[in-house]
Amino acid sequence: MSQSLFGLIPTASTGQQWVARSMQLINWGGYHGFHEVAFASTATLLSGGSGTGKSTLLDAYIALTMSHTTPFNGASNGAASGRARGREQRNVLSYARGKLDEARVAGTSSSRDAVLRGDGTDTWSAIAMTWADQVGQTFTAVRAYYVPAAATRNDECTLVRATTDSAFDLRSLEPFATGRFPRGPLQERLGLALHDTDIAFTTRLHATLGIGAAGDGAKAMGLLARIQAGQQITTVDALYKSMVLEEPETLAKAQEAIDHFDELSEVREEMLTAQRQLEVLSPIVGLRQRVEAAREQLEVVSTLGVERASERTTPFAHWHDSRRLELARAQEVANRRAHAQAEERKVGLDAQILVTEREHEEVKDNQRRNGGDEIARLEREIAALEDALGDTEVRHARFEQHRAVVGVPVTSKSEFEALRRTAAAFVDSRDARERELADAVYEARAAQAEAVRGLETLDREKASLAVRRGNVAAEDHQARCLLAQAAGLTPDELPFVAELLDVRAEHEPWREAIGLALGGFATTLLVDADHLTAFRRAINDVDLRRRLRFEGVRTGLPVVEQADRSRLDGRLDVKHGPFTGWLTDRLARQFAYVCVDDPADLGKHAKALTRTGQTNDGSRGAHGGRGRPSVLGFSNERRLAQIDEERREATVAVAERRRDVEDAEAAARAFTDQFAAYQAIGGFAWDEIDVRGATRRVAERRERFDELAAGSDVLRALREDEQRLAARLKDLRTQSSRAAVEMERLETAWGTLTDEVDELSDGLAELEDAGVAATDVQVTLLDDRLAASGWDGGDLRAFTSAVAAMRADLVHAHELAAHDLQSAQDTLARTFERFVEMWPNPNLGTDPDDSYDDFRRILGEIEHQRMYSLRERWSRAISRLSGRDLTMLDTAIEQAVADIRARMEPVNEILSVLPFHDDAHRLRITATVTEAHDITTFRRELRALAKDVPDDATPVERERRYARMAKLLARIRPDSPERRRLVDVREHVRISAECVDLEGNHVSVYDHIAGKSGGESQELIAFIVGAALRYQLGDADAERPRYAPVFLDEAFIKADSRFAGRAVGAWRGLGFQLIIGAPLDKVSALEPHVDLVLQAVKDEVGRSRVQWVAAS
Incomplete structure (x- = not known):
């Protein structure tokens, strides 16, 4: 029978138990060479002074049986920190070489290890432990290390992991150490089973030694490691949580939820990026349509040649001449028809005049026979006057044709005489007038050229600014580029001061004033002072028409920003770079202007500046120079926008100047017609065209004739006949005269x-021979435009006016199309530049024509593929996160609390059969849920978000849900101080121990260990941790644990003999084999309760050994 504290355990029990029989060491720490340490099957005390090697033996056990991530014991690493077994802590390399101390290398600040072995040479080390069960079976595990002299990491060593189902002499490895433990001989000659990985090795140990239930030996070994570490714990709650409870699954579930949320965030960010890209690129289709429409309009108008008024070899000229020829021929036919009709009408009228004249003569003869010679005389005078009236009417009609050309109304002799004087002066001033008109044409053309040059200047400036970010003049930039190229620098490495300064947004109204105050300093080039000599040498032969100033400055100086916003330098942003420190210092020293709104305040400061740019420098000052573009700024976007506005105004000005030229040229062409008209007007006399005067004289003679005829009834009757015939004759003659005039006019017009x-026919023939002709599309366009202008098929003069108006409209349309084309292309280019700036891609250009297809393809992919795919992924991801991950996290939290209680049941079952203090009492572990308000609200929000997302949820609802998830999960991220409190369910329960009687009635509670005596606390720890270890080892229902060894380092250091005995008895009563490491002053308290006492000692050179002291 085998005696235990709580009863007899049958030696023949079928419950197998493995105990540690011995440990073998070769070259491990201070244990130089071979050492073997035997253990009692019950309890062994390993004592010794500080640093003699107690913890070294216990660390050997950890190195042999546990994962490489398990840190060595705190007694040997208490002053170190860092990764487990890292360079900062005790590790396999330091143990294999037998590290003693560190010593500084002479003459250096570095240090090196002082070691027992392996100093500049290879060495090796090995550990083995043999276990035995109660029927005599043995099992040995071996780890061996071959350490090259240059090794600094564990993975640079040769590692052997081996097991054997028998005892093993570790010294048998020595012949194979020099060969770095070849695999074949170890297996064939020594009979060792080799394992390639830690997992395979520990799996064999756990399976053979019965460590852990259902193959879960890692948890049991982890608990053994925590027990061996001997942590100082003050409460039962902390004891149970640190020793017994592993990290709950909830932390892993929380991390899974966070990982999936981060994936969701990535999808969301992709979706938002795609949305932003869509917003940036969506206008390009409309812009492209504008470009194509404008180009089509330009193509149509340009091919017509309407804007080239002086050219006669354009499709527009062909259409114009064709339509004018058609109209001229139609008018020619109409002219001949009208001439024939007028001639026919005149012949008929002349015949009627002859008949009427005979009748009139007969009546007058009768009058003479009845009235005498006086009537005959009057009749002759009247006839002469009527002939003169007809001539006057003809001359007046001719005069009216010329007067209509000059457009001066004439209703009296004085107006006629004034017109004649004007005509004489006009004819006399022909040469001067022609020079005046020529000067007007020249001035109009000069103004047009000036406007075109202004537009071209703006275009050149825009082109220059488009390829850089600064605002300095293009000539300065080009000169700078030449200097930079000669010096082997980039333009950015040779900045103008202006490119490093910008006016703060809130002080934008001061931009012009600040630029004026800085003056030429703003266009000074800055050169690194260290490279100034080389720079001067490199640029000396560069031929520059533009003179540039440069200054060598120190780089990397500290930056002192001006906080006073009333000063000029306080209203500037300085671009950060190598020149920033120097520039802020120069601004503070040289341009310390105080900005004042009232010029009366200029004298109140040593240096001051007004908003209009006036400066005060003591007794000196400066003013003027406004209206020039500002050169300050990190970016030229503002100037580009100004240029666009100025281009629009300049384009309108060019169009206006072009119309001025056309008007001047038209006035010059009209001068010839006016000169001919004025010259003809000078040949008329007033009496020759005074129709009213001639009419009055005829009326006076007729009145006299009527008076004579009224004296006789016969004469009165004859007079009435004569008046009737005279009136008819007058009317016929008038009509005949008009017909003659019309015939003459028609003849002249013909x-x-x-x-x-003839001229148009010849011109059209020449155009067609030259291949110049308007296409059907062009003809239709021009015909439609002509009809839209309101022309209804009038004469050639109306056609000329209508065409001039139509041509002006087409030129204006051409100008608008050109402006719209440029505007749309500029907007496209800026859109592409913005896209590339926001999402850099070396394969994408920014040319509005060459790169459009690439960006259109990207837009199409976003619209039709990416956005749909990303929205689908977003919906699936947020649904999965809600329906799966958050649900699993909520369930895991719920389950973990239940698991803590469930795991207490087998521990309490073990404790229920172990007497605590005496046979009438037992120890019981209890758990109380202590969820605080923050945990409760977290769980409530978690459950709310764990609900499935409705299929018909809107994007806004999904986005709102995402924001709630982000807020919730931010609280449980690894860097959140709330993480453990919220998802580590160990924080949700309070663990305590209570003493109960055999009926389970509460007797007393054990909450704080620190309030107990050393022995009482160790006894309590032994009961709680030992019972948990029995459960963890998978032996809760067995009479004894299958794996018995428990190593305790620095244990029972506060216990007296009685309570130390009770603590040791508790462990032994649970069936465990104890190997206790304790300092020398605790030997007397522990010695009565162990069966073997060993002592670690160390000699003067640092070599350790273990010696036997007492045995049971």
Whole structure:
């Protein structure tokens, strides 16, 4: 029978138990060479002074049986920190070489280890432990290390992991150490089973030694490691949580939820990025349509040649001449028809005049026979006057044709005489007038050229600014580029001061004033002072028409920003870079202007500046120079926007100047017609065209004739007949005269038309021979435009006016199309530049034409593929996170609390059969849920978000849900101080121990260990941890644990003999084999309760050994 504290355990029991029989060491720490330490099957005390090697033996046990991530004992690493077994702590390399101390290398600040072995040479080390069960079976585990002299990490060593189902002499490895433990001989000659990985090795140990239930030996070994570490714990709660409870699954579930949320965030960010890209690129289709429409309009108008008024070899000229020829020929036919009708009308009228004249003569003869010679005389005078009236009417009609050309109304002799004087002066001033008109044409053309140059200047400036970010003049930039190229620098490495300064947004109204105050300093180039000599040498032969100032400055100086916003330098932002420190210092020293709104305040400061740019420098000052573009700024976007506005105004000005040229040229062409008209007007006399005067004289003679005829009834009757015939004759003559005038006019017009038809026909023939002709599309366009102008098919003069108006409209449309094209292309380019700046891609250009297809393809992919795919992924991800991950986290938290209580049941079952203090009492572990308000609200929000997302949820609802998830999960991220409190369910319960009687009635509670005596606390720890270890080892229902060894380092250091005995008895009563490490002053308290006492000692050179002291 085998005696235990709580009863007899049958030696023949079928419950197998493995106890540690012995440990073998070769070259481990201070244990130089071979050492073997035997253990009692019950309890062994390992004592010794500080640093003699107690913890070294216990660390050997950890190195042999546990994972490489398990830290060595705190007694040997208490002053170190860092990764387990890292360079900062005791590790396999330091143990294998037998590290003694560190010593400084002579003459250096570095140090090196003082070691027992392996100093500049290879060495090796090995550990083995043999276990035995109650029927005599043995099992040995071996780890061996071959350590090269240059090794600094464990993975640079040769590692052997081996097991054997028998005892093993570790010294048998020595012949194989020099060969770095070849695999074949170890297996064949020594009979060792080799394991390639820690997992395979520990799996074999756990399976053979019965460590852990259902193959879960890692948890049991982890608990053994925590027990061996001997942590100082003050409460039962902390004891149970640190020793017994592993990290709950809730932390892993929380991390899974966070990982999936981060994936969701990535999808969301991709979706938002795609949305931003869509917003940036969505206008490009409309802009491209504007570009194509503008180009089509430009193509149509440009191919017509309407804007080239002086050219006669354009499709527009062909259409114009064709339509004018058609109109001229139609008018020619109409002219001949009208001439024939007028001629026919005149012949008929002349015949009627002859008949009426005979009748009139007969009546007058009768009058003479009845009235005498006086009537005959009056009749002759009247006839002469009527002939003169007809001539006057003809001359007046001719005069009216010329007067209509000059457009001066004439209703009296004085107005006629004034017109004649004007005509004489006009004819006399022909040369001067022609020079005046020529000067007007020249001035109009000069103004047009100036406007075109202004537009071209803006275009050149825009082109220059488009390829850089600064605002300095293009000539300065080009000169700077030449200097930079000669010096082997980039333009950015040779900045202008202006490019490093910008006016703060809140002080934008001061931009012009600040630029004026800085003056030429703003266009000074800055050169690194260290490279100034080389720079001067490199640029000396560069031929520059533009003179640039440069200054060598120190780089990397400390930056002292001006906080006073009333000063000029306080209203500037300085671009951070190598020149920033120097520039802030120069601004503070040289340009310390105080900005004042009232010029009366200028004298109140040593240096001051007004908003209009006036400066005060003591007795000196400066003013003026406003209106020039500012050169300050990190970016030229503001200037580019100004240029666009100025270009629009300049384009309008160019169009206006072009119309001025056309008007001046039209006035010059009209001068010839006016000169001919004025010259003809000078040949008329007033009496020759005074129709009213001639009419009055005829009326006076007729009145006299009527008076004579009224004296006789016969004469009165004859007079009435004569008046009737005279009136008819007058009317016929008038009509005949008008017909003659019309015939003459038509004849003259026909001659002009004939000449024009011939000229137009010849011109069209030449155009067609030269291949110049308007296409059907162009003809239709121009015909429609002409009809839209309101022309309804009038004469050639109306056609000329209508065409001029239509041509002006087309030129204006051309200008608008050109402006719209440029505007749309500029907007496209800026859109592409913005896209590339926000999402850099070396394969994408920014040319509005060359790169459009690439960006259109990207837009199409976003619209039709990426956005749909990302929205689908977003919906699935947020649904999965809600329906799966958050639900699993909530369930895991719920389950983990239940698991803590469930795991207490087998521990309490073990404790229920172990007497605590005496046979009438037992120890019981209890758990109380202590969820605080923050945990409760967290769980409530978690359950709310764990509900499935409705399929019909709107994007806004999903986004709102995402924001709630982000807020919730931010509280449980690894860097959150709330993480453990919220998801580590160990924080949700309070663990305590209570003493109960055999009926389970409460007797007393054990909450704080620190309030107990050393022995009482160790006894309490032994009961709680020992019972948990029995459960963890998978032996809760067995009479004894299958794996018995428990190593305790620095244990029972506060216990007296009685309570130490009770604590040791508790462990032994649970069936465990104890190996206790304790200092020398605790030997007397522990010695009565152990069966073997060993002592570690160390000699003067640092070599340790273990010697036997007492045995039971």
